[in-house]
Amino acid sequence: xxxxxxxxxxxxxxxxxxxxxxxxxxxxxxxxxxxxxxxxxxxxxxxxxxxxxxxxxxxxxxxxxxxxxxxxxxxxxxxxxxxxxxxxxxxxxxxxxxxxxxxxxxxxxxxxxxxxxxxxxxxxxxxxxxxxxxxxxxxxxxxxxxxxxxxxxxxxxxxxxxxxxxxxxxxxxxxxxxxxxxxxxxxxxxxxxxxxxxxxxxxxxxxxxxxxxxxxxxxxxxxxxxxxxxxxxxxxxxxxxxxxxxxxxxxxxxxxx
Numbered sequence: 001x002x003x004x005x006x007x008x009x010x011x012x013x014x015x016x017x018x019x020x021x022x023x024x025x026x027x028x029x030x031x032x033x034x035x036x037x038x039x040x041x042x043x044x045x046x047x048x049x050x051x052x053x054x055x056x057x058x059x060x061x062x063x064x065x066x067x068x069x070x071x072x073x074x075x076x077x078x079x080x081x082x083x084x085x086x087x088x089x090x091x092x093x094x095x096x097x098x099x100x101x102x103x104x105x106x107x108x109x110x111x112x113x114x115x116x117x118x119x120x121x122x123x124x125x126x127x128x129x130x131x132x133x134x135x136x137x138x139x140x141x142x143x144x145x146x147x148x149x150x151x152x153x154x155x156x157x158x159x160x161x162x163x164x165x166x167x168x169x170x171x172x173x174x175x176x177x178x179x180x181x182x183x184x185x186x187x188x189x190x191x192x193x194x195x196x197x198x199x200x201x202x203x204x205x206x207x208x209x210x211x212x213x214x215x216x217x218x219x220x221x222x223x224x225x226x227x228x229x230x231x232x233x234x235x236x237x238x239x240x241x242x243x244x245x246x247x248x249x250x251x252x253x254x255x256x257x
Contacts, residue, residue, distance in 0.1 A: 034046060063084070081112070085109060098188040099240050112134045144172040167204070193235055
């Protein structure tokens with residue numbers, strides 16, 4: 001009973017804090033076109049839900065297939081945790097016969113954190129934003145460590161918010177071998193391959209958000225990355241896929257002001 005009372009008091013405190021801090025909630029839904037697996041030349045369409053919550057003290061938002069929170073109220077620095085889902089590799093949903101014959105990789109959860117610095121240029125309408133994030137697979141088929149470093153540019157112009165970010169990603173041996181390794185020679189012609197740690201990819205992402213009115217906005221994201229190192233050398237990519245990877249998403253969001 002004491003624990004229930006404490007939980008109720010905690011929830012009430014959080015609710016009152018949110019209201020007092022002028023909380024804003026945004027919900028949306030979109031579609032994304034993404035590779036069937038990392039290194040694939042074929043694509044699938046997936047639903048892309050969008051959620052954003054913020055007040056004067058904290059913000060939480062979707063970022064790809066997961067969430068990240070900014071725990072600082074400062075506009076100059078963003079720091080917080082990341083929780084995201086890493087999609088696995090399901091042979092029944094892969095068009096390529098060579099890769100679909102390989103063992104499936106279960107999806108799983110990755111946990112980590114990020115830090116970003118927002119540097120204004122000529123006022124507060126344009127920012128450059130260096131960022132670094134680290135996530136670790138902790139559940140299911142998500143294994144290994146992934147470190148991403150990037151440099152972004154954000155432009156606020158009327159009802160438009162425009163952005164671009166260049167990134168590079170380092171992955172541990174566990175991650176690389178899980179995604180790009182071939183344990184034994186495949187009867188479909190893929191030679192055995194042991195992938196080691198190293199730079200996994202370099203890429204660029206473009207972002208545009210248009211505010212239709214006080215409630216609705218539309219967001220588009222397009223990205224491209226080129227696999228590097230053992231990821232590009234893997235027969236999964238070199239023989240059955242491509243090192244050129246892209247994605248695009250489009251969604252509509254409603255804000256409860």
